[in-house]
Amino acid sequence: MAATTAPHQQTVAVVGLGAMGIVAVKNLLEEGFDVTGFERQNYIGGVWHFTEDKDTLSALEDTEINVTTDRGCFTDFPFPEGTPSFCSAKVMQDYLEDYVEHYGLRARFRLNARIKQAAREKDSNKWRIDFETGPSKYFDRLVISTGPHAKPLMPELEGSELFQGEIVHAQAFKRAEDFRGKRVLLVGLGNTVGDIAESLSGTASDIYLSHERGALILPRFVDGKPNSRLLSLRKLKAQAFMEWLFPTWIDNMVTNGAADIMKKSFGELDPSWNLEPIPSPKVTVPVVSDTLIDNLRSGVVKSVSGFGAFTGPTEVELKDGEKIHADTVICCTGYQNDLSILETEYDPCSEKIPSWLEAPGSRGRPLPQLYQNVFSLKTPDTLAFLGCVWYPTGAFLLADLASMSIAQVWAGKSKLPPPAERQKWVDNQNKRVSKLALRGSPVPASVPQMEWTRWADKTAGTGVLDRLGWGWKGWVFWWTERKLWRMLMDGLLTSACWRIFDEGKRKPWVGARAEVLRLNNEAAERETL
Known part of the structure; x- marks a missing residue:
């Protein structure tokens, strides 16, 4: 797909200035595009910038990242020498600020830019960005980089009208001190749970963990080495080839290997914790936590059955009939994309995919309809997305590779396949992810790692x-x-x-x-x- 005019004559709007939007601005600028980045907050960095605002997601300041810094950085800007393999969220925010300064990006940013809508002008083929205040602005191309955590997934909890305590999403958890002496029920089991449970230990009077499925919990270090050392490119290529030949066998082998690492690292699992059967990494995001199992073993965190219903002012009945008392319920139930600033015809989440929504593991989340989970099917020459690609690696790296690919396609140096081939890829992706959702709760953005990497390697060059x-x-x-x-x-x-x-x-x-x-x-x- 060739650019119709020289890149330096083309304007690009990047919506969202977390890590994904920041690297998109930089990679597009390198190809000569005239780029402006918009951010609704008065700061950059997205989730890595801590805020006390309970309606805004941010990592806790002392949260440790779960991907090593050598894989968790951008491709052309390493962390300073001496940075720990797993650094804190505060270090991540400082890193992003340093990246912006190093590449001189700040003049391209517009903060406090609250966008109402991004609409396609049919006559001019430009994108019109409408703001809550101020005049609209027009751009030739648009990148949406609001990320996969734009909207919290809040479950409907039966009997909530009877409960006199507090029901919040994990997004609202900012300080453990707010829960001192309280009985806290955590609903769901993901990476957030490990962080919140550790923060609450020694502060909350009781911590209950309510979940229904098994979980794969991995430490940051295995045999004294960062867990990323377990994988190499050779191993990933071999795994992809074997998966093509023997998909069920390789899936079982990987799952059993991960389970062995979990048990070797933490010891035998108590059946009362409800962590088994351990699911395949394909259908669940591994929980990276060095403390959760220790907290379960010591009784600091009590594993209980799935949430049933509120039955009184502080009483909760679980699915196995047990009743517990709680003052606060924190729903650690994840997030989803929200691309609703776009008109329905351009919103890749607007189409309902029956095979996906009928699978229990979809949990009502949207499934973006994008070529390679990056390019719009309707107008790939002017609309692309970041935050819709996932496999187990650093999010910064994925955004870097994806935005390099966008820049190369829009600059005319790489081409996309014809529309029929792009649609075929999406159809196959729908089938693949829907099938996984029958077995567990996969990330809607998950893609086959080596297949997607080969595409990005070729497209980005x-x-x-x-x-x-x-x-x-x-x-x-x-x-x-x-x-x-x-x-x-x-x-x-x-x-x-x-x-x-x-x-x-x-x-x-x-x-x-x-x-x-x-x-x-x-x-x-x-x-x-």
Whole structure:
């Protein structure tokens, strides 16, 4: 798909300036587009900027990230040397501020920009951005980067009119001190639960964890090494190939392997915790927590059955008939995309997919209809999205690769397939995710990791997988740079590797090669100690 005019003549609006929007502004600017980023808050950084506002999601300041910093950073801007493998949310926010300053992006940002609607002008083919205050603005292209946590999923709890305590979503949890001496019931079991439970320990009088399914809980370190060391590009490629041949066998093998890591790290699981059967990583997001199982074992957190109904001012009846008393119920039930600022015909979440919604694991969440979970089916030449792609890696890296791909397609350096092929990809994606939702509760944005990575590698023009494959580029790279080849194939899966090579598309980073070598050498030195 070729750009109709030179990129520097084309204006792009990026809506949302969390990490995804910030990197989109930078990658589009590098291709010569005239970019403006809009953010409804008076700050950048999205969830990484702590706020006391209970109607706004933010990570707790002392929350540790669950992806190592070598994979959790952008591709051309590493964390400062000496940053812990798993840093705090405050360090993440500082990192984003430093990134903005380093690339001189702040002049491109418009904060306190509360958008009412983004509408497509049929006559001019421009996007009209309407604000709550002030005049509308017009752009040639539009990137929506409001992220996957735009709207909390709040369950309907039977009998809530009888309950005299507080019912809140996890989004509203800011300080453990607000719950001192209270009996707290946590509903749901995901990554948020581990953080909130740890914060409440020693503050709340009782902590109950109500859930209905098993869970895969993993530590940040396995055998003294960050958990990311368990995977290499070679292993991922082999897994993808075996999955193509023997999908059920490889799924069972991966699930059993993850369960073994969980039990080896935390010891045998008490059946009363209701953590088994441990689900496949394909149909659930692993909970990364170093303390949740310890808190269950010590009794600080009490695992109970699924929520049934409120039966009194403080009484809750669980699905197994047990009754407990609570002063506060915190629903740790996740989030969903909200793309409703768009007109219905351009909102990729507006179409109802029966096979998805009928599957119990969908939980009523929308399933975006996007090519590669990035490009609009209706107008891919002017509308794209960030925050609709997920597999187990850093969100910053995914947004970087996706926005590089957007920039290259819109600059005319990469092409998308014809409309029929794009629709076919979406149809297959719907079938795949709907099938997973019959077995568990997958992320609607989940994509096959190696398949999507191959597409992004080619579209963005990183040149990595060609040099690690069987083609002539692979053989030349293996012969001439054996040490780096081994690091990329069997070493750390670093973000920087995607900026090493110059394929005439996305801009390479001159420091990428040295960064990959440094990180791998440091890891090797630590393992010999």
